[in-house]
Amino acid sequence: MILPVVGLIIGLLIGTFLPVSMPMEYAKYLSVALLASLDTVFGGLRAGLEGKFDNLVFMTGFFTNALLAAGLVYIGERIGIDLYYVALLAFGIRVFQNLAVIRHHFLRR
Amino acid sequence: MLQKQGHFSIALVCVVLGIMLAVQFRATQDIRSSPKYQRVEDLTQRVIQMEKERNALLDQIRDLRQSNAGGAASAELESVRMGAGLVPLRGAGVIVTVDDTKPAAPPRSNNPNLYLIKDEDLLKVLNELRAAGAEAISINGQRLIASSEVRSAGPYISINNTNFAAPFEIKAIGDPVTLENALKLRGGVIETLQFWGIRIEVKQSANVQIPAFKGTFRFNYAQPVQDGGK
Numbered sequence: 551m552i553l554p555v556v557g558l559i560i561g562l563l564i565g566t567f568l569p570v571s572m573p574m575e576y577a578k579y580l581s582v583a584l585l586a587s588l589d590t591v592f593g594g595l596r597a598g599l600e601g602k603f604d605n606l607v608f609m610t611g612f613f614t615n616a617l618l619a620a621g622l623v624y625i626g627e628r629i630g631i632d633l634y635y636v637a638l639l640a641f642g643i644r645v646f647q648n649l650a651v652i653r654h655h656f657l658r659r
Numbered sequence: 660m661l662q663k664q665g666h667f668s669i670a671l672v673c674v675v676l677g678i679m680l681a682v683q684f685r686a687t688q689d690i691r692s693s694p695k696y697q698r699v700e701d702l703t704q705r706v707i708q709m710e711k712e713r714n715a716l717l718d719q720i721r722d723l724r725q726s727n728a729g730g731a732a733s734a735e736l737e738s739v740r741m742g743a744g745l746v747p748l749r750g751a752g753v754i755v756t757v758d759d760t761k762p763a764a765p766p767r768s769n770n771p772n773l774y775l776i777k778d779e780d781l782l783k784v785l786n787e788l789r790a791a792g793a794e795a796i797s798i799n800g801q802r803l804i805a806s807s808e809v810r811s812a813g814p815y816i817s818i819n820n821t822n823f824a825a826p827f828e829i830k831a832i833g834d835p836v837t838l839e840n841a842l843k844l845r846g847g848v849i850e851t852l853q854f855w856g857i858r859i860e861v862k863q864s865a866n867v868q869i870p871a872f873k874g875t876f877r878f879n880y881a882q883p884v885q886d887g888g889k
Contacts, residue, residue, distance in 0.1 A: 587676045
């Protein structure tokens, strides 16, 4: 469990000191992508705890989920439907579900 | 437990997640510098700037008025003197005559005092006239200024430290129709006073003459503020 936390801290540090600043228009996309990757991380942890972890599935899931979410938001904005909320809701629910499973897993031990 | 491989890929993803989190945090902080907020800031600055400019222009106007001892300054002085009641005025307005009935009280009345004109009654009339936009008012030749009193002094009514008894003649300059209507409102001053047998006559006039204030000003306590009331 140490390695992911270290990774997260390293990522935070990189992001903080990265000289790149994001334009405001993309904040929406990034937030959805963020939630998608959060979902993937929890999903990966869950799969690992259940002993079903597959590296390929995990990595492809991470990128496709993030890109798909951002793309969905983009399309939604183009056609005037707030798919943004749909993505937020779907990923949010999944994050909670994954968290619940992880919690159960630890409780059962 | 997690396999070694899984550990690494999750750590890798966590790095990316961390970067995204940090960037998002910074972006949210940047909202303060977003166009909307900047515009508010901008406009606030401009308002402050404009106010400064306006004040500077007002100062300039005041300076110019003072330096120009001719037309503008004397016109302003004249209007100030008019406001202070130092010049006799004339113009369209109304003349209100207020008088007691004689005999004052109906027979067997409990309190004959109620049927006399008192300071309150005059004040009601004056208040009504002022509210209706009277520009200058005098009572029995006494110009009413900011420090004038209308007060009962024994059997008399004191105005500008001079005692008067009925009848009273109130002159007011202003829109004659408005002034008269204000007094003659249903349930207004005239109706109330007439109930007590006080006779009031309102006469419109195109040429009401109002004298100047004859007393002197002496300010023992009040002092002008030096910075010009800014």
